[in-house]
Amino acid sequence: MTLNTQFQDRLKRLRKEIDNHLANLPLPELPESLYKPMRYSTDSPGKRIRPILTLLTGEGLGVDREKVMPAALAVEVLHTFTLVHDDIMDNDTQRRGRATVHVKWDMNTAILSGDGLMALAFRLLMETDSPQIGRMGYEFSQAMLEICEGQALDVEFESRQTVSSEDYLEMVGKKTGRLLGLSCQLGALISSGNERIVDSLNRFGIELGQAFQIQDDLLELTSDAENMGKSLDSDIVSGKKTYPMVLAQSGMDSREKSTFIDFLKSNIQDRQAIINAFRDRRAIEQSQQKITVLLENAMAHLRKLPERAANNLKFAVDMISNRQR
Amino acid sequence: MTLNTQFQDRLKRLRKEIDNHLANLPLPELPESLYKPMRYSTDSPGKRIRPILTLLTGEGLGVDREKVMPAALAVEVLHTFTLVHDDIMDNDTQRRGRATVHVKWDMNTAILSGDGLMALAFRLLMETDSPQIGRMGYEFSQAMLEICEGQALDVEFESRQTVSSEDYLEMVGKKTGRLLGLSCQLGALISSGNERIVDSLNRFGIELGQAFQIQDDLLELTSDAENMGKSLDSDIVSGKKTYPMVLAQSGMDSREKSTFIDFLKSNIQDRQAIINAFRDRRAIEQSQQKITVLLENAMAHLRKLPERAANNLKFAVDMISNRQR
Numbered sequence: 001m002t003l004n005t006q007f008q009d010r011l012k013r014l015r016k017e018i019d020n021h022l023a024n025l026p027l028p029e030l031p032e033s034l035y036k037p038m039r040y041s042t043d044s045p046g047k048r049i050r051p052i053l054t055l056l057t058g059e060g061l062g063v064d065r066e067k068v069m070p071a072a073l074a075v076e077v078l079h080t081f082t083l084v085h086d087d088i089m090d091n092d093t094q095r096r097g098r099a100t101v102h103v104k105w106d107m108n109t110a111i112l113s114g115d116g117l118m119a120l121a122f123r124l125l126m127e128t129d130s131p132q133i134g135r136m137g138y139e140f141s142q143a144m145l146e147i148c149e150g151q152a153l154d155v156e157f158e159s160r161q162t163v164s165s166e167d168y169l170e171m172v173g174k175k176t177g178r179l180l181g182l183s184c185q186l187g188a189l190i191s192s193g194n195e196r197i198v199d200s201l202n203r204f205g206i207e208l209g210q211a212f213q214i215q216d217d218l219l220e221l222t223s224d225a226e227n228m229g230k231s232l233d234s235d236i237v238s239g240k241k242t243y244p245m246v247l248a249q250s251g252m253d254s255r256e257k258s259t260f261i262d263f264l265k266s267n268i269q270d271r272q273a274i275i276n277a278f279r280d281r282r283a284i285e286q287s288q289q290k291i292t293v294l295l296e297n298a299m300a301h302l303r304k305l306p307e308r309a310a311n312n313l314k315f316a317v318d319m320i321s322n323r324q325r
Numbered sequence: 326m327t328l329n330t331q332f333q334d335r336l337k338r339l340r341k342e343i344d345n346h347l348a349n350l351p352l353p354e355l356p357e358s359l360y361k362p363m364r365y366s367t368d369s370p371g372k373r374i375r376p377i378l379t380l381l382t383g384e385g386l387g388v389d390r391e392k393v394m395p396a397a398l399a400v401e402v403l404h405t406f407t408l409v410h411d412d413i414m415d416n417d418t419q420r421r422g423r424a425t426v427h428v429k430w431d432m433n434t435a436i437l438s439g440d441g442l443m444a445l446a447f448r449l450l451m452e453t454d455s456p457q458i459g460r461m462g463y464e465f466s467q468a469m470l471e472i473c474e475g476q477a478l479d480v481e482f483e484s485r486q487t488v489s490s491e492d493y494l495e496m497v498g499k500k501t502g503r504l505l506g507l508s509c510q511l512g513a514l515i516s517s518g519n520e521r522i523v524d525s526l527n528r529f530g531i532e533l534g535q536a537f538q539i540q541d542d543l544l545e546l547t548s549d550a551e552n553m554g555k556s557l558d559s560d561i562v563s564g565k566k567t568y569p570m571v572l573a574q575s576g577m578d579s580r581e582k583s584t585f586i587d588f589l590k591s592n593i594q595d596r597q598a599i600i601n602a603f604r605d606r607r608a609i610e611q612s613q614q615k616i617t618v619l620l621e622n623a624m625a626h627l628r629k630l631p632e633r634a635a636n637n638l639k640f641a642v643d644m645i646s647n648r649q650r
Contacts, residue, residue, distance in 0.1 A: 034477035085440060089433040108414040108480065111436060115410060116473040118440070122447055122466035126459055133459040134451055141448035148441040152359035155433065 007315055014055055018048045021073055025120070037101045037113035038120070041080045044096055050075040050183040053316065057187025057201065060309025067129060071136065071186040074125035078140075079179060081117035082147060084110055089155070118144075130190045139189065143182040150175025157241040161254060165290075168246045169210055177209025178202075184313065197305060204301040204313065211294035211320050217242035218287050219323075222275055232274075236264050243290070248283040295320060332640055339380055342390075343373045346398055350445070362426045362438035363445070366405045369421055375508040376401040378641065382512025382526065385634025392454060396461065396511040399450035403465070404504060406442035407472060409435055414480070443469075455515045464514065464523075468507040475500025482566040486579060490615075493571045494535055502534025503527075509638065522630060529626040529638065536619035536645050542567035543612050544648075547600060557599075561589050568615070573608040620645060 022042050027035050051072035058068035086092075087100040088110050094100065102110035125140055126133065153171040157163045181202035188197050220232050221244055235242060239261075249257050260277070267273040278284050295317050302310040347367050352360050376397035383393030411417075412425040413435050419425065427435035450465055451458070478496040482488045506527035513522050545557050546569055560567060564586075574582050585602070592598040603609050620642050627635040 028474075031474055031477040031481055033481050034473055085436055088436060111410055111413060112473055112476055112480075114440075115443070116470055118443060119466050119469035119473060123463060123470065126463040126466060128459075133462070134453075137458070137462045138448060138451040141444050141451060144444035145441055145448065148359055148437055148444060149353075149356055151437055152356040155437075156356055156358050 011052060011315065014052050015048045018051045018055075018072065018076065021069060022076065025073070027120070033105075033109060034113055034116050037084075037105055037109055038116050040104070041084055041101060041113065041117060042077060044080070044098060046076075046096070048076060049316070049319075050079050050179060053180060053183040053205070053313065054187040056312040056315070057184045057309060058190055059187075060312035061188055061191055061197075061306065062308075063187070063191045068187055068190055070124050070127040071190060072183075074121045074128075074140070075179065075183045075186065077117055077121040077124060078144065081114050081121060082151075082179075084114040084117060086151065088114075089151070125186075128190060132189045132193050135193060136186055136189045139182060139185055143178050146174045146178045150178065158239045160241075161257075163241040163246050165243070165246050165250065168241060168243055172210050172213040172243075173206045175209075176213045177206035179205075180209045180212075180316075181205025188309075200301040200304040204298050207294045207298040207301070208316055208320065211291045211298065214243040214287050214291050214294070215320060215323060217244055218284065218291075221278060222284070233268050236261070236268065244278050244283040244287050247286050248278050248281040291320070336377060336640065339377050340373045343376045343380075343397065343401065346394060347401065350398070352445070358430075358434060359438060359441050362409075362430055362434055363441050365429070366409055366426060366438065366442060367402060369405070369423060371401075371421070373401060374641070374644075375404050375504060378505060378508040378530070378638070379512040381637040381640070382509045382634060383515055384512075385637035386513055386516055386522075386631065387633075388512070388516045393512055393515055395449050395452040396515060397508075399446045399453075399465070400504065400508045400511065402442055402446035402449060403469065406439050406446060407476075407504075409439040409442060411476065413439075414476070450511075453515060457514045457518050460518060461511055461514045464507060464510055468503050471499045471503045475503065483564045485566075486582075488566040488571050490568070490571050490575065493566060493568055497535050497538040497568075498531045500534075501538045502531035504530075505534045505537075505641075506530025513634075525626040525629040529623050532619045532623040532626070533641055533645065536616045536623065539568040539612050539616050539619070540645060540648060542569055543609065543616075546603060547609070558593050561586070561593065569603050569608040569612050572611050573603050573606040616645070 025042060027038065029035060054072035054075055055065055055068050058071075059065060083095060084101050087095060088102045088107060092100055093103045098104075100110070101113060105113075122137070122140070125136060128136060130136065150171055150173070153167070154175055157167065157171065181204065184201035184205050185198050188194070188201055220235065220242070234240075235245075249260060252260065263277060264274055267277075275284070298317055299314070302313055305313070350367060352363065354360060379397040379400055380390055380393050383396075384390060408420060409426050412420060413427045413432060417425055418428045423429075425435070426438060430438075447462070447465065450461060453461060455461060475496055475498070478492070479500055482492065482496065506529065509526035509530050510523050513519070513526055545560070545567070559565075560570075574585060577585065588602060589599055592602075600609070623642055624639070627638055630638070
């Protein structure tokens, strides 16, 4: 199943509209040490998946696009904030081909401009004209707290001996999925507080995020693409608990785990040997199966929505199904 | 003018009530690396000036205390968030006799738990039951952005040759005053959107904050108290633009400024020589005069409020007038 051209064009138009709004955010010039890195971050190119989810949900439920836009921009700026702070914590130097904020400026500037982005995200959300504004703000802040939980778990897992596949799914559900869920929820909450719809949209987003993240782990392992695989080495060295890694180590005692990791480390230059090691443990096959199940579950949640909204959101499932890198 | 005993008792009771609420914030135990440092920060003892301002404003305008409490807790948690991140940026190791979060844990933990505190602050605010909730959220996030501006200016000033007294007042008005203004504003917004009152309360808070900060600078310079003066040396070395410093250097060319700073550095062990240097430039006298003017202005803003609310908030002015350390 591929996205039809008409829908592709629609996504492109939405992305362009979001980019225009981001480029014209009403921010002062001064103090320069705050607003320059904030602008640098919001101007950074991106797929704008999250605000597109908000706009498509709202539109599918009959709300004017202009009315949904502030909330859509809010989720994108919230996402941008998490990237700036995560890049400090993960010591990442590059993002989308550009220097990260803490590299281009310094750590203090990255901490403070991240804080500023978070304040801006809330402020954008609060510009929404909706009787549900209190509920939207609560959901937004609660989601943000859960994203922090996801990031905390991710770091904790690196030094933990045993991480189950359930642990992994909780972590990525919070770190990646919750924001996708929130993005959809806000599009619905603007017009109505129908709890069944709001809850289904959150579950949809969480399973979408889990599928996306497992796929990311798999691509990291198996893709030939230039920019993929680079961090595989550092993931193995740092003890990162990717989904294939969690599955491969499942049922091993600590001695077997050490042997497995040692094998990977000593074959770090031989990509095929590493892939085979995961394949022998059925970790790749099971990861692919899990993605399929998660996307089916995500689709099932959509069936609880009005047809137009469900049709609008299917694109996100198709996008993951067809993702090459 | 001193605070009467009855009012002192009232403040003590309010502080205790706030402390109880803070100790019982509904936070999960896990992930431990997120919630333990968050709890450590909210449990840290404090004067609770900001939430007291919110409660006293609300009460003075006839709102039930329980209804104002979520917003009061929100401003205290927002304040706590700024302390955690500022301590990283300023490389401070101690706060109120306890190790700062980035020292007790590490920098990444301090960044992330600060982010969590900010999300929690917003969530607490959103628990407020008020028709003005959207406006409250907007004011909260805008104030937070201005606090970030204040922090950015503070850092920029350290490496800037010329900082005027207006620059200084803008910086501390944002960094310290705006949160005091917000604390009062929220107490008013819960019950009404009377713009004249909301605006007066913000101006009251800003001038209160400016007076407080100038007094802090003065005490740092002149106080004999154990815990004061310790950072005077590092302030002079790092080029910190305190109010007495800005006044002392006013009208100097860059060569005279260097000579003045060199004199201070070479007399760093001789507190009296340093005080005399500032006194000769009339910097201490003028700082004291400025505090008096700011507090008078703050009082003038209170006259635009209903009498009960104005009487409630006078304590904050008295507190600064009578502050010894």
